[in-house]
Amino acid sequence: MRCLLCLALLIVPVAVLAAEPPPLPQPVREGNLERLVLDDGTEADAAAWSPAECTVSADAKHAKRGDTALLMHIDVDWKTGEIKYPVGWPRMNRKLPAELHDWSAWDYFDFSVYAESSRDSLPATPMGLGIYSTASKADYSRSLPELKLGQWVDFRLPLSALPSLNPRTGFQFHIAEANYRDGDKLDFWIDGISLARYVAPTLTASNLAEGAVFADAKYLLLDVDLMGVKAGEMAEVIWVLSKAGKPSAQGRLQAARGRSRVGLTLPAKGLAPGDYQLALQCTGGGPPPFSLKVVPSPWQEGSR
Ligand SMILES: [Ca+2]
Incomplete structure (x- = not known):
């Protein structure tokens, strides 16, 4: 059933109902970097998201790390959805466990996205990212105009450039249906959502x-x-x-x-x-x- 709440839900993470939470990640070394993978697109990761007006699954067609990535699938539909906003905001939220709320010792927020669509090209604002600092508020958001059809695009956000928002409780990916045409089909594979830092100055x-x-x-x-x-x-x-x-x-x-x-x-x-x-x-x-x-x-x- 489509959600009946309005735009406010865009910035309110929905409670995670996954039966088995994913295991807590451990830092891994990659050359001069240490990485804490918050979401690797596994089955357990996919189950930890709360999607609205879209679906999310672990999918093997494209993967940046390991065998699978998150697949966010959206059928753009201007006629249904929330009653007041049929041209809405398909979105998915992930709430992090308390053990992962402190990002202060990390330098970067990294992730990669691969896009496919029934369209020939993506609109200028194809997708957005929100990062939550409290249970009820996203105080950092960024559009992802860098996305391209048919290729992985890697994102690296310096945490020093974000507003002070510790503790960070989760994140969201969303689109605005108004940026698309009714009937467009969208597939976004998202992988390697992680915190990274240099191990030496x-x-x-x-x-x-x-x-x-x-x-x-x-x-x-x-x-x-x-x-x-x-x-x-x-x-x-x-x-x-x-x-x-x-x-x-x-x-x-x-x-x-x-x-x-x-x-x-x-x-x-x-x-x-x-x-x-x-x-x-x-x-x-x-x-x-x-x-x-x-x-x-x-x-x-x-x-x-
Ligand atoms: Ca993966």
Whole structure:
């Protein structure tokens, strides 16, 4: 029977009635990453979801991890469904057990989706994801415009970019039927819903905080993204600034988890104008070195 409640249900997880809850996952190591798979698309996982205006099953046609993935099947129907909203919101919710509510020690929320349809292409907003922070509220949602028919699309959401919403109690996938045509058939395979973190301090990105680097600069300001560090702890970053393959300046600094702005102390005598390469490393790795240009200072003799 179709649900009779309205849009409010979009953001209210339905009680999980599965007889046998899936076993609690254990972290697994994948190279420099540790992963906690919250949903692997098994029979027990599929039974833990609460679907409305759609069906969910464990299916072997497409799987990203293991033998099966969740299959969310939707027959878009503009004539039936909730009385007030026949053009509705097919959706499925999964509520996590209390042991999995604390995501604070993890860096990323990962999942993959494979789409098939009776349509030739997907609409601009084919699907949405919601993450719950309390039993009654989804305070993070994101559309998934990256989805493509006939291929796996991998998603990686940095948890540092989400609003503060610990504890996190579950998640939802949904579509808006208004984005589709009446009668469209949709199949979404979803797999590897997981939390991931680096096992050692790893710089995932670094960018110049300011556009120009002047030859008489005392500091080089950078925005860095650091993963694999516990909250409240610092990790050492080693940096080398090279010109034509020869180090011009180098040093070490301490950075905290997440995005932060750091200052690299440059030589007191200044830098010769020209093209440089900056490399940054932590024990777990760093981003590729990047190029920067040092330009004559407007305050140096001869440049005015
Ligand atoms: Ca799987």
